Amino acid sequence: MRNLKVAALGCMLTMSLSAQEQAKGIVFEDANANGKKDRNEKGIAQVAITNGEDVVLTDSKGNYKLPLVDGQTLAVIKPSGYKLPVNDKNLPQFYYSYRPEGSPESKFKGISPTGKLPKSVDFALLSSTEAEEFTALIFGDPQPYTQEEVDFFAKGVVAEVAGIQDVAFGLSLGDLVGNDLDLFNPYIDAIADVGLPWFNLMGNHDMNFDAESDAFSDETYEAHFGPANYAFNYGKVHVIVLDDILYPDPRDGKGYWGGFRDDQLRFVENDLKLVPKDHLIVLAFHIPLSEPEGDPFRDADRERLFKALQPFENTLSLSAHTHIQRQDFFGKDEGWLGDKPHHEYNVGTTSGDWYSGKLNESGIPVSTMRDGTPKGYAFIHFKGNSYEVDYKVAGKPNDFQMEVFAPKVVAQGRNTKAGIYANFFMGREGDTVEYRIDNGEWKPMQYVQEQDPSYELMVYEWDTTEELMPGRRSSNPVVSTHLWRGSIPAKLKKGSHTVEIRATDQYGKTHTGSTKYRLE
Template sequence: MKKVFLPFCALLFSIPFMAQTNVEGFVFEDHNKNNKMDRNEKGISNVAVTNGLDVVLTNKDGKYNLPINDDAIIAVIKPANYKVGVDENNLPQFFYNHKPNGSPKLKYKGVDPTGKLPKSVNFGLIPQQENDAFTALIFGDPQPYTQAEVDFFAKGIVTEVAGIKNVPFGLSLGDLVGNDLALFNPYIKAVKAAGIPWYNLLGNHDLNFDATSNEMADETYEAHFGPANYTFNYGKVHFIILDNVLYPDPRNQKGYWGGFTANQLQFIENDLKLVPKDHLIVLAFHIPLSETEGDSFRDADRDQLFRLLKDFPNTLSLSAHTHIQRQDYFGKKEGWLQEKPHHHYNVGTTSGDWYSGKLNQQGVPVSTMRDGTPKGYAFINFKGNQYNIDYKVAGKPKTYQMEVFAPKVIEKGRSTKSGIYVNFFMGSKNDSLHYRIDQGQWIALEYVEEIDPAYAIDVYEWDLIEELIPGRRSSNPIESKHLWRGKIQTNLEIGEHQVEIKAIDQFGKIHSGGTSYRLENKK
């Protein structure tokens, strides 16, 4: 979706004289699901339609009218209790791509010429009953660089959720592929196996890198997925999907920067005017709103976004990009304009640490991330305007929510600098974790920002072993933002001692884990 819409007066001078400057059509109930407005199918009033900047509501007959230029995407904003049709690949069809002359010539093909604008651009919606309690499936960064890595993604992730029930849709948070846009179709084919409507957003590895402007950097993405900025409703949740990759970087025309254009922010403002204030606003984009290292996001854009959200008490934002997992909370110090902090969830990735590590029994790289988070995906559970989140580690039971590390054997009675480490994958420093040994007293674990020793051991094994290991060495460990430490008791009896862990997450869910260590006398 293009982010630049010229005012009407500018359009008169910038496009051919006979070019149309408005688009109109109907939003209708598509009872026979043929995506055509038949004579007996009525229009739907008060449905939002957008050109990527302006947002209007249909009238009593279901009709809308919007300004348009020759590089635009018109999209219906799915209301609650309706669904849009999907194509043969389960991609939602809620848009009309209008490029009479097609995309400019780039390395990877964009949109074919669409020709003259139809007299009426109509959108069919199919009535459905939507429960206010529902679950969405979220993938971070599939990011395959080769067909072999597409196969890893399909085999290691998608097969786990193939044919999933009671989940109305899924969403991938960008970096759908790794620079090679010819892999969009293999990626689409892989995700199709989930068997549910699948939304996507654009990441920094999904760009036309030979584009000379930000407006042209999403041409191939648009050809496969439609608009890069769009919104939809489900139950009492309003989803805002955004391209927050500025390319080329406006500071030096090299690389990219996180942020929003002025027109994107105007689109959000126009969109939110039509959303009830008590609904939950879920924003999804690729680059996190803030990172601890580097200048990855334009602060002024985040501040403006927060101003637009100031009257919405229920919000959540999602990102991926970093190939780690984090919970961030924005308060007044960070520019948030409400008393209750804003929760930003940086989701762990389906590619993990870029398909690195040893191969599992399936022949798929284990690919644990640098902060010790195993690769996986998230389920966001909604109930009205509230939510909670579950992280599912690929190839593990859903109860596997932490990795617990302790030395195997320790000398009895001698103090040690070793510790019991708990990597609670969904945790943050606001959480409370406790441990006990041999069913003794519960003791609080200390939150620390260190590397996960369990992950470090796995990585450095590649440097110490004297033979080649199938797979590829993982990235060096970094400080984890969800790590806790406890002291090891050495004044116990000789023998094995059981360690139990209890963690309570931010949603009040209780998780458990454990390990053991052995005490011996030194010989």
């Protein structure tokens, strides 16, 4: 059967009609949670099922039929009011991978042979009371390259949220590991300790690099986590998870390119036809739709995605990959077709700057990112079809939302080109950021596109020290998209002066920070 597959320009393989199967089954309410449909358990109507391209609804008795070919995966799209079963590692169980002869041979093992298609592929759902107000926990790029870095992730991030309450589910935004796919299981073991149903998506360091076409680049990922493209509902939120890495790059067969195959975009289009227009659509993928350098995303794919989203007023995209943090907004000039700009939140990473920097008191790298954002994770608070985001710096109090920089000492009465800087981690151009000295008048700070001096100081310590420091030198600084500057009043009395900062984010929440400088 393998030789019947034809790959073209990275598109999903299609099969001859003779190789196409007809999958059927039932979606049922698993009242006793045993994973099997018992005689007295009823099917659930109007539940969406997909083969990764087509999307159908179950009938009044919970039955469905879908075409299926080797290489596709059947998945239930969880409806609101139900929860998915999870395995002993808290990974949701919502799919059936169809690989009669198994995945192609590769360095890292893919899916074992599944054999003949079962007569009925059934999906269990558990009844659940879902509030329309809930919180999700978001991780960007855990990306360990070694077992030691898995331990850094577990001790420095996972341990901080282990057993967390009042959170509905978690989601990691790709680069679950760093090229060594044997680390998938250690990652799974680590993330299980959070104690939440945990969704995942594929990053460019989670691929089978020996795959000859994009359709096979996710086989090891799928063996561990299920389909790379899927969706689920929670309250009035519809989440679509996508693999947006084209590998090998269809332009030259080398490296990768951000974008989608045709079958993936058809899945999105077919899926959205069944979603109420007043729901919030949350897209989750690894590579941002737009990056500031180079040509990282295929324009035609972004345009087609935006066209599919046009009927929806409320949308949000989540991405990672960059190892910085920023807020992007797409309007008419960027090809967005809706009246309200589309917000993409490029989330700071749990690995920070790839586990670099000084070691803290626990022996874990501080790993501040190149734009001055400390490593951490995000909480998204949903309320109906609206949302707010909080960023939590790992190892710091919840209210630590900015890094404030000022010179330690300044000459009294003498103008200086030095400045007071506030790196407001969740900030964006247009936010209100103000400062005052010694309880004086609040004055606006100027938004600047510069490197964060606090991060520069941290990095250059490695280059000026006389002795080697434990850990690994951080990456060079990059321009921050959430930095503000104020001038230093030098015509004050000698001695210490207190600087206070207050910043108002896009959700109307106010955050504060402070520092001191001395006049001599």
